[in-house]
Amino acid sequence: MTAKTFLYTTDFIPASPAFPNGHEVSRPLVNIVAVNGRECSLCALVDSGSDYTCFSAELLSHFQLDPAEGKLERVQMADGREARTWFFEITIQLEGLPEMKMYAGFLEDWKNPADCILGQQGFFDKASVHFSHEMKGFIVEV
Numbered sequence: 001m002t003a004k005t006f007l008y009t010t011d012f013i014p015a016s017p018a019f020p021n022g023h024e025v026s027r028p029l030v031n032i033v034a035v036n037g038r039e040c041s042l043c044a045l046v047d048s049g050s051d052y053t054c055f056s057a058e059l060l061s062h063f064q065l066d067p068a069e070g071k072l073e074r075v076q077m078a079d080g081r082e083a084r085t086w087f088f089e090i091t092i093q094l095e096g097l098p099e100m101k102m103y104a105g106f107l108e109d110w111k112n113p114a115d116c117i118l119g120q121q122g123f124f125d126k127a128s129v130h131f132s133h134e135m136k137g138f139i140v141e142v
Contacts, residue, residue, distance in 0.1 A: 001128075003141040004096040006030055028131065028138050032116060034093040035063050042115035044094070046129060046138065051075075053102055053122030056110035057086065065090075065106070075105060084108040097142050100126050 008026035015022040028046040033039065040062070042055075052075065060067060070086030077083055085105040093099045102122035118124075128141040 001141050002098055003139055004094070005135075005137055005139050007137040026133075026136065029114065030118070030140070031095040032092050033095050034091075034099070035059075036065075036090055038063060044116040044118050045112070045114040046123070046140070047117050047119055048124060048129070048131075049078075050117045050119030051121060052085075052119045053104040053117065054085065054119065055104060055106050055116045056112075057084075057106040057108045058110065059115075060086065060106050063090070067106075070106070073105070075107065077111075081109070094140065094142075097140060100142050102126055 006028070009029040010024050010026050013019065013023050013025055030044050030046060032042040032044050035042070042059075054075075057067070065086075065088055067086045070088045073085050073087060074082045075085040085107045087103060087105045089101065090104050091099050091101050092104075100123075104122045126142065129138060130141075131138045
């Protein structure tokens with residue numbers, strides 16, 4: 001197995017009534033450098049609370065995936081919406097790690113600032129992930 005340490009990406013959230021001085025948030029983001037052998041540069045959120053690994057359906061043509069060849073499912077989003085999602089067996093490569101085969105969905109009506117969510121099905125069932133606030137990062141082992 002190969003392991004790589006990633007640092008959290010830190011963003012500053014401006015002042016608001018709940019946080020008058022603003023505050024920092026740390027996010028577990030990684031770069032996807034290839035999908036199905038095609039080079040790319042996608043920002044992925046490592047999200048243990050997500051049921052599935054998902055991308056925007058807008059990326060289907062870029063990765064030469066035909067929705068007619070995928071398995072269509074209606075997936076319920078965290079906000080309660082349902083989105084048509086086409087699932088495929090794909091291969092991804094995270095920066096500094098070997099390729100991983102996974103089952104991932106491509107969602108219609110994508111509303112996430114990240115290009116991809118690496119969730120339970122497709123990512124956490126293939127990789128070991130250790131989050132550490134002390135080290136301000138996380139380790140992915142595949």
